[in-house]
Amino acid sequence: MEAYDNPKNRARILGSDRRAEWLKVDEIIEKTGVSQGMVCVDLGCGAGTLSIPLAEKVGSTGKVYAIDTNPDALQVIKEKNPPANLVVLQRNATNTGVDASIANCCFMILLLHEVPPEGVLAEAHRLLKAEGKAITLEWRMDFDSPRPPSNERIDRDRMEQLMAGAGFTSFEYTEWSDSHYVMTAVKR
Numbered sequence: 001m002e003a004y005d006n007p008k009n010r011a012r013i014l015g016s017d018r019r020a021e022w023l024k025v026d027e028i029i030e031k032t033g034v035s036q037g038m039v040c041v042d043l044g045c046g047a048g049t050l051s052i053p054l055a056e057k058v059g060s061t062g063k064v065y066a067i068d069t070n071p072d073a074l075q076v077i078k079e080k081n082p083p084a085n086l087v088v089l090q091r092n093a094t095n096t097g098v099d100a101s102i103a104n105c106c107f108m109i110l111l112l113h114e115v116p117p118e119g120v121l122a123e124a125h126r127l128l129k130a131e132g133k134a135i136t137l138e139w140r141m142d143f144d145s146p147r148p149p150s151n152e153r154i155d156r157d158r159m160e161q162l163m164a165g166a167g168f169t170s171f172e173y174t175e176w177s178d179s180h181y182v183m184t185a186v187k188r
């Protein structure tokens with residue numbers, strides 16, 4: 001088994017201090033217009049690299065749901081003493097059990113290439129309010145690295161098709177870095 005496939009190792013890698021910088025987490029929050037009082041869901045939250053700053057941003061009048069299946073990753077979040085408005089749930093991103101139509105933003109950061117994406121996008125659509133925003137960040141096809149293999153990556157056209165299939169509109173594509181792109185879309 002490769003180091004990354006072991007859930008404990010994976011939780012440690014995902015919890016690295018450098019990850020927030022690598023993903024440009026502050027810029028993701030800025031770009032998506034997250035503000036005080038909002039409700040956000042972080043599907044496949046890993047060790048909370050995005051969820052914790054999101055919870056700080058929405059403040060005590062807002063709420064963030066951090067959802068992941070890996071208990072080791074969720075334990076890393078708890079050890080970081082997250083703010084009280086961060087709700088950490090060990091759930092499948094296809095069936096979170098969180099109430100429908102509550103979220104302003106639903107984030108899927110490096111999740112969709114790991115799971116059958118249709119079920120996760122359907123859940124994101126269910127969780128969002130009308131005019132709520134879905135945010136995906138994924139690997140670029142032209143980034144040269146062994147992982148994830150190109151047949152597991154989701155290119156821009158397929159992402160748009162998948163998001164449209166889940167009911168989203170108003171797509172916005174951004175080349176986020178040499179390695180990743182961000183696609184946002186809206187529930188109408």
Ligand SMILES: C[S@@+](CC[C@H](N)C(=O)[O-])C[C@H]1O[C@@H](n2cnc3c(N)ncnc32)[C@H](O)[C@@H]1O
Nearest residue numbers: 044045046049068069070073092093109110115
């Ligand atoms: C590549 S990591 C990304 C973690 C986090 N979004 C980040 O970028 O730091 C993918 C995460 O998705 C989680 N995951 C995979 N399948 C899942 C599912 N069906 N439901 C919820 N989480 C899932 C994994 O446990 C892992 O923590």
